[in-house]
Every structure is written in structure tokens, then in C-alpha cells.
Amino acid sequence: MSVAPAVGTAGGSLPDSPAVWCSHLRKRFRRHQAVHDVSLQVGRGEVVGLLGPNGAGKTTVIKMLLGLVTPDDGEVLLLGRPAGDPAARAGVGYLPELFRYQPWLSAAEVLALHVRLSGADVSAAEQRDRLDLVGLGARAADRVGGFSKGMQQRLGLAVALVARPRFVVLDEPTSALDPLGRADVRDVVLGLREQGVAVMLNSHLIGEVERVCDRVVILDRGRVAAAGSMTELLGQQQVRLRLTGLTPAAEQRLARAGAVHRGGDGPDVLTLSVRDDRPGQDDGERVGRVVPELVRDLAALGVDVHAVEPVRVSLEDRLLGILRGAADERAAAERAAGEGVAR
Ligand SMILES: Nc1ncnc2c1ncn2[C@@H]1O[C@H](COP(=O)(O)OP(=O)(O)OP(=O)(O)O)[C@@H](O)[C@H]1O
Known part of the structure; x- marks a missing residue:
């Protein structure tokens, strides 16, 4: 049985609870068990990397943490509240892996729309600051339909940050970005940590994760294969x-x-x-x-x-070691099971 972490005063800002906490999450899509058993947490002001091969269940876990996919089993507390609670969601900034904005709107209009949807009180000057932060200040009046993939991703980051979130989830935030753009995102993440904002970062760019994350959770086939601080993981x-x-x-x-x-x-x-x-x-x-x-x-x-x-062992080497070790163990278990049947 899991014990939920202490939460702050009911209805207040819940400062004592982790930014997100989950225990024994499971999710099945038809016959495919996408997430078997995932427990993790992200502390306030902590930057946690979520790593794992394609199809490991990272996006599904993120969506369950944010109340966008209902788990079959397990518990989630988001900013100290149930994941679907509007007060919890209001404190979260989310850059999804796949998204599209209305191509007929300008970057500034997209941002203003999301501010209205969030219900937050964010001044026009602050919205402009967000566009500056992601390097789109000069393109604020341009229609999103004419934006490159990288520019759309920058805009997605501005949208995730515009309502002053206390927990930011970035699902592949740099997949379309050039090296300069990736460095910008790194600075943004480090800036968030300085302000005490928690960040969960899902990225296949392991060097990037190694540079900015305090801790890493490695998923493999819907399970936590390893988790810990960089020092713990790099051994x-x-x-x-x-x-x-x-x-x-x-x-x-x-x-x-x-x-x-x-x-x-x-x-x-x-x-x-x-x-x-x-x-x-x-x-x-x-x-x-x-x-x-x-x-x-x-x-x-x-x-x-x-x-x-x-x-120094790189995180990439460590990740490959963990994933290959797990694959070898599975192959050995299958062989042993096959021999058992043959006997
Ligand atoms: N809505 C859905 N319907 C059916 N299957 C799904 C759905 N969403 C995810 N899956 C399956 O669940 C598994 C995990 O997918 P998920 O997108 O969470 O992986 P991921 O680790 O984020 O992968 P990637 O690194 O490729 O983005 C995959 O096998 C995927 O096909």
C-alpha cells in the first residue's frame, strides 16, 4: 500500500506537497499494457527528466499525471490535489509532444487566448515578456500558420509558461529546435528552477537532460527501470x-x-x-x-x-546499460521458461 505525501492546508496553496506524486499507476489500451506500475514524484523546484525508449509509456504517464488520461489503477496528487481538480490544473504549464495552434491567429493572439482559457490575470506586458523569453518577440504579430516547426515549438513553450505555473511539464520541448533553440530552452528550465518552479522534462536528447535535471526516472516497457539523482545513477x-x-x-x-x-x-x-x-x-x-x-x-x-x-560515465552510457541489461534479463527469462516447457 502507498502512503500519499503530506499536503498543506485545504484550499490553500499547498506548499508542502510535491509538485506531483503518483503511486502504482497502470494503464492498458485494448490488449496493450502501456503502463504496468509507475511510482514517482517531482519535488517543488526540482527538475526531473523522464527518459526511455519509444513506446516506454512516458507520454501516457505524463497524461495520467495531468489528469488527461484516466489510470486503470494507482493514485496521483498534482500540486497536492487530485489530478483532475481545476485548481491543480491551473498551476500547471504543459507543452505537449504533439500540438497545433490555430494557423489564422498571431503568436500574441494564441498567447492571449490561452491566458483567457487559464483564467489567470496576466498583463499584456507580461505576455510580451514570455514571447521575448522564447525568442519570438519580433514575430508577435505574425500568423502562426507561417511559423516553422521550431517557431511553433517556441510558441508552445511560451503558452506553457504564460500563466505563471508552479509545475511545468515539457514533453519533447526541443525536438524541432536548432542547437541555439535547445540552449535557450535549457536556460528557461534553469531559470524556472531558480524561481522554485518544478519541471518534468521528457526528452530523447540525453545530453540535455544530463545538463539540467536534478533527478532522472528511466521508463522501460511501462515500468520504472531506474530512478535517482545524477550522482546515484552515474554510480x-x-x-x-x-x-x-x-x-x-x-x-x-x-x-x-x-x-x-x-x-x-x-x-x-x-x-x-x-x-x-x-x-x-x-x-x-x-x-x-x-x-x-x-x-x-x-x-x-x-x-x-x-x-x-x-x-565520468555519461548518462547515455548508463541509460543504454540499463536498457540492454533489462533486455538481456528478459531474454534469459524467456529461454529459461522455454527450457522448462521442453523438459
Ligand atoms: N490512445 C492510445 N491508444 C492506444 N494505444 C496507445 C495510446 N496512447 C499510447 N498508446 C500505446 O502505449 C504505449 C506507450 O506510448 P507512449 O506514447 O506513452 O510512449 P512514449 O514513451 O511517450 O514513446 P515516444 O518516446 O515514442 O513518444 C505505446 O505502445 C503506444 O502505442
Whole structure:
């Protein structure tokens, strides 16, 4: 059984609740189980990335979080209220993956229409600021029908942000954007976090997610395959060392610092997966303490330390590792089941 997080005062602004919280969500479309069992949360002011292969269920989960698709099972609290509650929805800005605006309206008119629909009190000057923020200030009076895909996506971002949301959901916000546009979106997301606005970002551009997200949730076939902060997900920290004059005593000292891997980068180069069993350490702290002590001790043992550099596992590598690992496990389970039937 799940326990819903504490919420603030009824009818008030509910400051204590996460921006969104869900537990054991399930959704089936006809014979296809799109979402099996998804629990996650996004804290206030937190930027969370939702990653996973095509068809993993990301958009379906987002729509269930926002009350746009009804789950078959599970619970959702959006800004501390049930997902369909108009007061909760009023606090959300949503850029859907697929959208089209009325081609006969200008960018400024689209924005004004969405302000009216939201019921928020947003001045004309503030609406113009939003268009400036997404780089469309000079095109405010132009009809949307003549906009490129990237310009439409920028307008979608302005619409998502115009009613001063407390939780912003961006489903593939940069799929049509050039590198400059992607950098703009990154700045917008970081600006939102600074203002305490929570963001959920679904993107296949993993480098982008790695740069802006505090935490990541990886979906695979409708289930959470992994979740955690970047440090938790990117796992054990490694350092590459170039050393000469290694003695048996120095080898022993190295082994006490962690697992040593050789090969690939030359005879003097080794990679150390740093170990520190003391509790309460994150990876940065671990490397920050273990490596200087190790270098001091190696020098005292007569070793020449030529280079020490951190090895960073990319989120892309980690994601591929998780997805391939899950595929291998499924294949092994299917083989085992097949052998069971044959016996
Ligand atoms: N309205 C629907 N009717 C039937 N099947 C649906 C519907 N919406 C989603 N699905 C199915 O649910 C599964 C998950 O789809 P979803 O769009 O949530 O995936 P996704 O992770 O967002 O994928 P992508 O990265 O390709 O956008 C897919 O198999 C899809 O075909």
C-alpha cells in the first residue's frame, strides 16, 4: 500500500506537497499494457527528466499525471490535489509532444487566448515578456500558420509558461529546435528552477537532460527501470591514473583504494573504481577524500604520479546499460521458461 505525501492546508496553496506524486499507476489500451506500475514524484523546484525508449509509456504517464488520461489503477496528487481538480490544473504549464495552434491567429493572439482559457490575470506586458523569453518577440504579430516547426515549438513553450505555473511539464520541448533553440530552452528550465518552479522534462536528447535535471526516472516497457539523482545513477566514480615505479607495496595500497582495471590506454595507465565504505558519502565526496590520500601514499612509496583525471560515465552510457541489461534479463527469462516447457 502507498502512503500519499503530506499536503498543506485545504484550499490553500499547498506548499508542502510535491509538485506531483503518483503511486502504482497502470494503464492498458485494448490488449496493450502501456503502463504496468509507475511510482514517482517531482519535488517543488526540482527538475526531473523522464527518459526511455519509444513506446516506454512516458507520454501516457505524463497524461495520467495531468489528469488527461484516466489510470486503470494507482493514485496521483498534482500540486497536492487530485489530478483532475481545476485548481491543480491551473498551476500547471504543459507543452505537449504533439500540438497545433490555430494557423489564422498571431503568436500574441494564441498567447492571449490561452491566458483567457487559464483564467489567470496576466498583463499584456507580461505576455510580451514570455514571447521575448522564447525568442519570438519580433514575430508577435505574425500568423502562426507561417511559423516553422521550431517557431511553433517556441510558441508552445511560451503558452506553457504564460500563466505563471508552479509545475511545468515539457514533453519533447526541443525536438524541432536548432542547437541555439535547445540552449535557450535549457536556460528557461534553469531559470524556472531558480524561481522554485518544478519541471518534468521528457526528452530523447540525453545530453540535455544530463545538463539540467536534478533527478532522472528511466521508463522501460511501462515500468520504472531506474530512478535517482545524477550522482546515484552515474554510480561509482572512477579515476584514471598514470603511474610509473609501482612496487608490490604500492599495488597493495592501490587495491585498498578500490578496484583496479588495466589495459587499453598504455602500460602505465590504470583505472581505479574508488571504494569507500564509510556511510553517508556521495560519489563526489568519496573521490574528493580517497584520491588525495592515495596520491600522497603512492608518492611516499616511491611511485611517480604523472596524471590523475576523473572518468565520468555519461548518462547515455548508463541509460543504454540499463536498457540492454533489462533486455538481456528478459531474454534469459524467456529461454529459461522455454527450457522448462521442453523438459
Ligand atoms: N490512445 C492510445 N491508444 C492506444 N494505444 C496507445 C495510446 N496512447 C499510447 N498508446 C500505446 O502505449 C504505449 C506507450 O506510448 P507512449 O506514447 O506513452 O510512449 P512514449 O514513451 O511517450 O514513446 P515516444 O518516446 O515514442 O513518444 C505505446 O505502445 C503506444 O502505442
